[in-house]
Amino acid sequence: MNVHDSERLSGLLEDAGYLKASEGTQADVVVFNTCAVRENADNKLYGNLSHLAPIKEANPDLQIAVGGCLAQKDRATITEKAPYVDVVFGTHNIGSLPVLLERARVQEEAQVEILESLEVFPSTLPTKRESAYAAWVSVSVGCNNTCTFCIVPSLRGKEKDRRPGEILAEIEALVAEGVSEVTLLGQNVNAYGVEFGDRQAFSKLLRACGEIEGLERVRFTSPHPAEFTDDVIEAMAETPNVMPSLHMPLQSGSDRVLKAMRRSYRSTKFLGIIDRVRAAIPHAAITTDIIVGFPGETEEDFQATLDVVRESRFSSAFTFQYSKRPGTPAADLPDQISPEVVKDRYGRLVDLVNEIAYDENKKNVGRTLELLVAEGEGRKDSSTNRLSGRAPDNRLVHFDAAGVEGVRPGDMVKVEITRAAPHYLIADNPVLEVRRTRSGDAWEARQGQTEPETRSVGLGMPSVGVPAPLPAAPACG
């Protein structure tokens, strides 16, 4: 959600005449788009701001803006702690950034503007997409749940749904530009439709995506187990371009802890969904988020989490050591677990998750898979002559690119999997088939683009990158 917001900020600023600063040059404007779901967001922000203080002192024309969840939460204190910040804006008014920068420049004083609720759905804002072939598409923002560890409801507000026609029009426009994969994005996609009274709106949306010609891959993140209904499983199984992957946050396998987290499902329900998904989509890769060391978690509760992990056979999991988020109900709960215990449990959980992920990955050796060639996902690409791509189930595959010069991010290749590792697969035999796509053309067209000279902008945090097919942090739900 935060990365997609950064794409919107880039689009807005480009629309207002700014240009992305090139590497090694000094930007005229630096924007920090903060995420309070992550640990230590405030320390990281103030650390980054303090690095800019001497640069600002030497160049008073430099403008610094801070937005996102932390700005929404800390608002006035940001300009108290870092008085050289020019603009503070919240999650509900990212569209105001160009105006606030201009006003700060003209009035020569800091502008702090935080709205309490969303007035314009941010998808109507101009967006500068980082990837030519894959795109995030918001279906909703905000969340009506009240998980006790989560800061999202107080910062992003109640759920707001976009109308299906608007979402589908955005996807069609993206496909016309060359995008072949979209990830539908919402804090709780299964609740989509609650605002306009259609409980099956999300499964209908998936099926409607299946009708869009040229759209090769549809993913979504994240569903909430409590609201997961069978019509979504049926739509996934019966819509060929909806990919066989599911990211469904478990958080804990202990019913007692789930209750304390105010997660309104129990482990039996979670496992039931997984059984039905596997029955309908046998090759589905299922991933999850798990928090270890929630206040009051006993060794028995932790064992219940390990039991669910064993039974669910996740192909990967984002695992987190619980840490307090000021402003959340769980931050004030008694029985906070000592860091040593949390660390020990975390280590045992990660070992189990990795062992299962490795076993599950090994089952893919010998299979032929079609990959969407990815940009920037394989760190060892240049040294090994491998390229990387994503399988339909979202597994990362590094493949031998010898003999397929000219294959571009966004193209499709068929490969045979020769080896597995806990976090990726290897395909070291020659590529079986290359399919050049319109996405590859779109990627190539971008490489030659030049841009007009104007004021330059740098996005400070987080890094703005290609939509990661797997969420980079608890994506909620």
Ligand code: SF4
């Ligand atoms: S964890 Fe997800 S479902 Fe729970 S309150 Fe946060 S955003 Fe909503």
